[in-house]
Amino acid sequence: MKKVLYRHLFSKALGLSLLFSPISFYAQEEAAAPTEEVAADAGADTGGDAAKGKQLFNQNCAACHALDRKMTGPALANVETRLADDAGLDREWLYAWIKNSPGVIASGDAYANKIYAEYNQAAMTPFPTLSDQDIDDILAYTAAPPSTPAKAATTSGGGDGGQPSSGGISNELILGALALVFGLLVIMLVLVNKTLRRIAEANGIVLEQEKQKRMPLWKAFVKNQFLVLVSVIFLLLASAYFAYGWMMQVGVDQGYAPVQPIHFSHKIHAGDNKIECKYCHSSARVSKTSGIPSLNVCMNCHKSIYQYAGNPEGPSADDIANGYTNDFYTGEIKKLYKAVGWDEENQKYTGEGRPVEWVRIHNLPDFAYFNHSQHVSVAGIECQTCHGPVEEMEIVEQFSPLTMGWCINCHRETNVKVEGNAYYEAIHEELSKKYGVDKLTAAMMGGLECGKCHY
Known part of the structure; x- marks a missing residue:
């Protein structure tokens, strides 16, 4: 019988695989240091x-x-x-x-x-x-002496970057061992395959029959002129469709959420603390623009609020994963103090403030006119109608597309609040007499005229 040269190599590969395979079943133990809470008997x-x-x-x-x-x-x-x-x-x-x-x-x-x-x-x-x-x-x-919070046991999904605990094997080592085992198994199977082929050839066994020659697929496609014509038409229509869709998105920044120089969480201010939008954006009531709040508005509260204590329930897993910890928010308050020139130790302004270069999120074209006061004060529209649930946004983004079609649909579908407004009540009365209108929309009052937004 002919000696197989790969037999010893096969045995070595199998032995190594058996050596490393138990590592994949090793249960990692986390040695959590016992913590004691010392009650203050002050x-x-x-x-x-x-x-x-x-x-x-x-x-x-x-x-x-x-x-x-x-x-x-x-x-x-x-x-x-x-x-x-x-x-x-x-x-x-x-x-x-x-x-x-x-x-x-x-x-x-x-x-x-x-x-x-x-x-x-x-x-x-x-x-x-x-x-x-x-x-x-x-x-x-x-x-009472200040309490020292017990350090929580760190898991693989925590904020320690996946560092292994002192009592177990790291995930990287386990994954590396598994990769080595699978690699050895692949090598073993390749060697077995080659060995079996050599044995079959030595005994004159035909492993594969000669494949019948057939025409390549691309040549068959080229010779079928009808199929070529249909394919070309389909590709042209599909290209035109995607090109039109791409061009219609030019200038539409829906979902735009830039990083600001000072992190401001609307989720904490408008959501958790229930601060009204118009407290900071007060000019939205009386002006065309909503305005960027001055830093003095921030300091109305943050003269006394110098650190973030967080929710009583503690930060969520998503907040920890994104780095939104209490220390992070406290650091952003320190940035505010530096920008406004506030001496935290002596509780006074130093006069050495510097402007904050906020990044604008919502930006209409210059040829489009939009008045916040007309919508907020006159129409009574809530901020969330256009800006989305900002009270749930950690980082504010452009919620609506702010396109012309989006605005026109709103003018067509939104009912005007006529109760308590003598001007709108008179218009509604005349439209009801002449056309039998039950509900009043902005479109019925000329809200679709070009000059309303473009002049």
Whole structure:
């Protein structure tokens, strides 16, 4: 019998495949470091409830104070202990100061007048409705040490870039081992195929019959003139259709969502916090354009909101995957401070601001006239009608095509709100008498005339 040269190579390949195959069934264990939550028992010293105090602090104090940093007012972490050590003041002084700070200043109290002078002679807002127990709860919260959040165990889909945990094998190593196994199997099958062919040839076995010669397909196609004519006509029509569709999209930027120099989340502002669109875009009520909000409008809130605390439920998996974490949003607030020239430490403007180069999203041609106030104030159309659900958009995009046909269809189909508008009521009455019109649309009032939008 003829010796097969590939027998030893076949054995080696099979052995390697058996060696590496168990790796594919290895279950990766994630060694999650045990975390302990240390409860802060600060309420025992102050006689208050820190949990209730946190709620009262957020409702009454957080607009001007933070625990660990100076804002409009001083930092309040361990305020009772610091006052006792620095000025020898007790809790009774704090009761009087919180409930009626102007009265304490007027009484000539030295420390109260020192604070009053240090903070630009602006007295703290008095809180006479807070009881002594409420103040005790707030002091319990300010005396509690800041909690250290436990680091969550990182999975393969988390934000650590897929780094392997210390107790298992990385996904890259498993995939590499699987690729090696499959490669060895392919090599093994090729070698087996060659070996079997050599054995068959040695024994005179015919593996394949000679294929009958036939005409190539392309030659048969060329000789059929009718099929060629039909194919050419079909290709020309298809090309014209796609060329027309492509040219009709020139200047249509539906879905355009540029990256802005400062990330502004409409989902957080208009969605989570329910801020009305016209609070920022106030000129939409009275002007042709909706306007770009000035940075001073942003600072109305962000003088006090210096970091993003996030939703109570925490960021979603999609937000984490896209990098939209609390630290990311806090960094964007810092960009706002730099642009407007706000000294966060001293709580004042430096005068060294710089303009923000916002990228325009919605842009009509110069020959098309559109008036926001006519649609928003007169017609009462909601912003979402044209701009889509902006309260759900993390990055705002052009929702509608804003083409001429899209506008004309709206004028034809949208009913005008005539209730409470004497001008439209008179027009509707005349149209009803003359034509028996039940509903009034913009098209019936000349909304399809060329001069309405092009002049």
